[in-house]
Amino acid sequence: MQLLKLVESKVRVGVPLPWNVRNQDCTLLLARGHVIRNDSQLEALLERGMFVDIEEFKAVQALTAPAAKPPESIYTRWALAIDALESALPHLGETSDSLDAIQALADEILELADADPDIGLFMAVRQDHAKHLRYGYSHAVYTALLGILMARQLGWAAVRIRQIALAALTMNASIAELQGQMAAQDYPALDRQRTQIRAHPALSAALLEKAGVTDAEWIAAVMQHHEQPDGSGYPHGISSVSDAAQVLRMADLFMARISPRQLRQPLSIQDAARLMFRDDKGGPFSTATIKVLGIYPPGDFVKLASGEMGVVMRRGAEARTPLVAAVTDSQGKSVTSTLQRDTSQAAYAITGPATDRSLLTRVPPERLYGYAVHTG
Structure with a gap:
């Protein structure tokens, strides 16, 4: 059975x-x-x-196959992408169906990134903090999105961008369930868990080969996504690391830093970006990431010069001037209407990230972007 x-x-x-x-x-x-x-x-x-x-x-x-139904909203499609990976990834190497499903999922994420990258980033930044046990799958899906956007910013060809998506979806194939367990646990990683973490790039690459993957770049990106050019990475401590693996490592680490754990709060977007820029020494990959996200990406919660607090909706022409939806008045009281603020105007300039994020739970994406967002 x-x-x-x-x-x-x-x-x-x-x-x-x-x-x-x-x-x-x-x-x-x-x-x-x-x-x-x-x-x-x-x-x-x-x-x-x-x-x-x-x-x-x-x-x-x-x-019970239903008759043709109207297209899903873009928010539902992101949720279904996580479901699809959770269904397929545990069976990688067991059936051809699982590999076909992952290939189809990469194409779906590429399409979603084309349809509205700002909504994708909003979903990635505003992850459901209550569902730690699904972290291994949601993390891979949102890392795929960020990797796609980084590769596009770097001007890579379509075939290489798709390889990044595939590698992100499968980089943690051997530990996806473990990642969820560790995100939910309220104690530090155990020695046996650390051992599994150190071994997972090679084990995940082996699962791809067992599944019949022959794309050497895809397999190499998975094998090397924790290696570093100075030789301090793992599992083999090599210094000759492919560009795809470096993009994947940076997207992976950035998304991990801004994601919640039971044991710790996530880093702010700005702190995570600062660490990434420092680690990369301001290189092309960290620069591309910051250009993709801006200083305040969609989903971030900010304070405005008007005294209002708001949720970033869309990236602006400049990294510091996104479009923001105000969700409080100037006294910090929650409002039912959502007013869009152009932060390039001095009256609504962003003065910094908002620290009290409790209001965010009452701001679903439908409130900002509308209910009838469909693609395809």
Whole structure:
């Protein structure tokens, strides 16, 4: 029996299960027809791990295939991209379907980056802090986006940009579940976890080869994405590192630094950019990243000269002058309307990042960009 891990979007509270649900050892957990009663029960089951016989899943899917439906919103497509990676990556090297799914997902992220990169960056910066256990998958998806935008800024050809996307999606294939566990744990990494981390570039590259990947640049980027030109990286401590691997390492590290953990708060965008620029000694890759993001990228929370606080919506002509949606009045009180502020105007200039980020949880992307954002 070959098992498929179920993700949140495949299970509905209050609706009878269309298949038998098992644990990863094939033991039956819930019989077909069982009803999950509430969100907390579903969350506990997802954390434990819910699996279904892939043949049973396909049979039910064939019977219940819906008629043509309207296109998904761009926000939903980003969420579904994470679901798709969580479904495919654990089976890399086991079935051809998994590699096909990852190839298709890279194309989807490239399309989303074309459709509206600002919304993509907003989703990356404003990650769901409650879903640590999915971190290994969300991190890879948003690293792919940043890598794509960096490579475009550097003027790379389309084939190399796609290699960056593929490498980002698979760089942590051997530890994606471990990453989620470590993001959720409230204690420092254990020795055995550190050992797995050190080994993961080589193990992930080996999974790609087992899956039938023959693209040497893709495999090399995964193998080298923690190596450094001064030889201080791992797993082999080499100093001859491909440009693709260096872009991937920088995007990977930047996204890791701004992502939440149970054990620590994320770094601010500005602090993460400062560290990246220092580590790269102001080289072309860190410069490209800063040009892509600006000083205050979409999703960041800022204070304005007017006294208002707002969420960055879109990057501006200059790194320091994005378009901002004010979500408070000049006294710092929350407002129901959203007023767009051009921060190139002195009256609305950004005076710095806002420290109290509690208001952000009440600002969904639909409020800033609208509800009918569709692509394709």
